[in-house]
Amino acid sequence: xxxxxxxxxxxxGLSFPLHVRANEMPSGPQFDAAAFDASLxxxxxxxxxxxxxxxxxxxxxxxxxxxxxxxRLLVEAWGNPKSDPTQGMxxxxxVSPLEASGWGVVVEYExxxxxSDADANDIxxxxxxxxxxxxxxxxxxxxxxxxxxxIDLVGWASKPYYDETAHRMHWAKELKFSESDGNTLNYNxxxxxxxxxxxxxxxxxxxxxxxIKPDLERVVRVAEFTPGNRYTEFNEATDRASEYGLAALVAxxxxxxxxxxxxxxxxxxxxxxxxLLGIGWLGKKIxxxxxxxxxxx
Numbered sequence: 069x070x071x072x073x074x075x076x077x078x079x080x081g082l083s084f085p086l087h088v089r090a091n092e093m094p095s096g097p098q099f100d101a102a103a104f105d106a107s108l109x110x111x112x113x114x115x116x117x118x119x120x121x122x123x124x125x126x127x128x129x130x131x132x133x134x135x136x137x138x139x140r141l142l143v144e145a146w147g148n149p150k151s152d153p154t155q156g157m158x159x160x161x162x163v164s165p166l167e168a169s170g171w172g173v174v175v176e177y178e179x180x181x182x183x184s185d186a187d188a189n190d191i192x193x194x195x196x197x198x199x200x201x202x203x204x205x206x207x208x209x210x211x212x213x214x215x216x217x218x219i220d221l222v223g224w225a226s227k228p229y230y231d232e233t234a235h236r237m238h239w240a241k242e243l244k245f246s247e248s249d250g251n252t253l254n255y256n257x258x259x260x261x262x263x264x265x266x267x268x269x270x271x272x273x274x275x276x277x278x279x280i281k282p283d284l285e286r287v288v289r290v291a292e293f294t295p296g297n298r299y300t301e302f303n304e305a306t307d308r309a310s311e312y313g314l315a316a317l318v319a320x321x322x323x324x325x326x327x328x329x330x331x332x333x334x335x336x337x338x339x340x341x342x343x344l345l346g347i348g349w350l351g352k353k354i355x356x357x358x359x360x361x362x363x364x365x
Contacts, residue, residue, distance in 0.1 A: 181310035
């Protein structure tokens with residue numbers, strides 16, 4: 069059985085690299101978990117991401133892995149195929165990513181252009197939820213015809229909230245996969261920059277919400293854009309603007325480019341920061357879900 073730790077989503081027929089973690093680490097002489105962990109070059113303190121657009125202020129609670137070490141962890145230890153390069157990974161300081169309780173946050177940057185927050189006070193999230201639920205149900209028939217189970221958007225686990233000072237948005241959705249016993253939590257955080265977005269996406273069981281929320285609140289505070297890349301430094305005359313706003317960040321930004329406000333899937337960004345804690349069945353179910361969407365596209 070594979071346990072989902074995190075995965076990267078793409079959209080509209082693009083590749084769907086899925087990052088999962090084996091329920092048991094590789095065994096035998098080829099893999100020594102302790103030695104592998106010791107070989108990772110953990111860094112702490114202030115970390116400027118490789119693209120120079122954002123930095124992490126980790127304090128004592130988190131550690132950072134470079135893109136190279138992140139790739140090693142994903143591929144060699146967690147058994148994932150090679151995928152697009154990342155901006156690195158955030159690991160909690162008090163647990164190894166090779167332990168059963170280990171987790172990590174893969175850092176990615178979406179070069180989407182400057183996302184306007186002009187609609188921040190105008191969005192009716194109750195109406196948006198209804199629209200998203202209808203579109204999710206409408207796509208279940210195609211998923212089931214392709215041989216995969218259905219998925220339902222139960223509702224908001226935490227209603228969308230936009231921090232106008234920090235230019236951060238967060239919300240949580242409760243999802244139901246047809247063949248799973250419990251419901252799934254999808255907690256989303258978006259940090260807006262001058263010409264792009266940092267995306268944090270958390271997946272876990274709904275019964276883990278209370279435990280995950282404090283961790284997410286700490287993680288979101290460690291990331292910020294560097295001088296020259298901050299949201300308030302946008303220059304309308306010279307900088308590129310995004311084709312969508314805050315409502316589309318919640319419903320699915322790429323779809324909004326085509327004039328939509330509800331996603332075909334529930335997860336739309338190719339570039340993301342993903343924190344997923346192990347929930348047993350989720351990797352297989354979501355892989356089937358997105359494979360079904362890809363086949364039916």
